[in-house]
Amino acid sequence: MARIIEGKLAGSGKRVALVASRFNELVTGRLTEGAVDCLQRHGVGENDISIFKVPGSFEISPLCRKLAGSGKYDSVIALGAVIRGDTPHFDYVATEVAKGVAQAAFESKIPVVFGVLTTDSLEQALERAGAKSGNKGAEAAMAALEMMDLYSSNDL
């Protein structure tokens, strides 16, 4: 039987930074609530969760990179909502935040996870922020919990 190595959802003692955009705050506020709730349910202490707010999704990845390199956190979670139609530069913002967060994750020794919605409408975004289709913030928090545990594995 092959060995399977995967992370557990064990948040006790872990320090987590959330980077949330204020743009589309109706959505990002719900993503943040979903992420915090999930982290706390899995043992992360209230004082070990820091929420950094930035103006828009374009500003998320540079801060993720700084936080990931600071040595003060065990993971960083990016939370944003880029909604087509709000502005013609949707494509630039959506592409840059995805590339930037991936780059921060590649360069970092801790997990940096992507909880940024890119949708065609506000309705679709709200559906993914706690209404019909789950909460992307909570999903990102689950991924962060699992990856924090995996990164601390002796098998790496």
Ligand code: INI
């Ligand atoms: N920022 C978002 O987070 N979501 C959006 O939908 C959005 N749109 O579409 O414009 C958006 N723009 C702002 C951008 O992220 C920067 O804050 C701004 O360009 C200043 O750098």
